[in-house]
Amino acid sequence: MKTFNEITQLISTEIDQINWSKEPRGLYEPIGYVLSMGGKRIRPALTLMACNMFSDNVHQALNSALGLEIFHNFTLLHDDIMDRADVRRGQPTVHKKWDDNTAILSGDVMQIASYQFIAQTPTEQLKRTLDLFSITAAEICEGQQYDVEFESRDRVEADEYLEMIRLKTAVLLGAALQIGAWIGGAGEEDAQLLYDYGINIGLAFQLKDDLLDVYGNEATFGKKIGGDILCNKKTYMLIHALELANGNDADELQKWIRTSDEKLSNQKIQAVTSLFNKLGVKRLCEEKMQHFYAKAVANLEKVSILENNKQELRKLGEKLMFRND
8 A cells, every 4th residue: 555645746746747838838837837836635645545445556547636636726726716815825826926817717728637637547437437527526616606605695504504615625535535446446335435435524624724724824824814704704613603693792793794904904813713712613613523524434434445455544534634734
């Protein structure tokens, strides 16, 4: 079994070898730029790890893994435009370094490239891999649309939020694992269990991301702390804060939600974070994270392979759950 570090090194080496030095440079240079930022490479790693659980030949899943990583980064280009995000992985976002039009068009090419790589999946697994990838790609767009719609709604239920992050984040992790398992020769039940593992670890992962956006260290998190607060994003914590706050707390929370003056950004982050602490919503978020993490662990336990073949995925799940970046 390859370790997570060995697998991510393999993926990084392959990504570095993709030639984006093409004309017009204004189209391809931003693609090379965003892929050179690194990142955790979780999605392609999951594909190769799932393949490796059932086969020693991880290279047979490499093109599929690269396609998933390129697709993921394409979504980030467009998300950053929609969120007006200035920083990604500690670097200027593409739309800030270039402009919105460049980020849109370069992202479009990345989406096309992702399908070109997926199309190189081994023939016997190609049809169902393409089918799952296409379904997943559409689900991610559905999740992003819900996220956008939530911004203009006064009230969002916690279950609605969880469904949104399932679509926007978790389904790609699930698909990465299921595709890798198929290529490695897994039976359908084991492949489905790994998909379910990806869904549950993905939900826990996104809730952790929400926590880090408020309570993380900007130097290690890679983007500005408090960004979700500044744009009033309906996270699991804000949704519960709106439900739990009453009296003066409710008035103060609404006051800061209505505040858009950039000069008051730091005060808004500090004030809303203080309210989160007072209302105990950090603990609620942590408990829900633990709920999904426990479900993921149960999924992995049921996969019918030797325990030793599960260890790298188990360790990665722990790393994602308890990370600080």
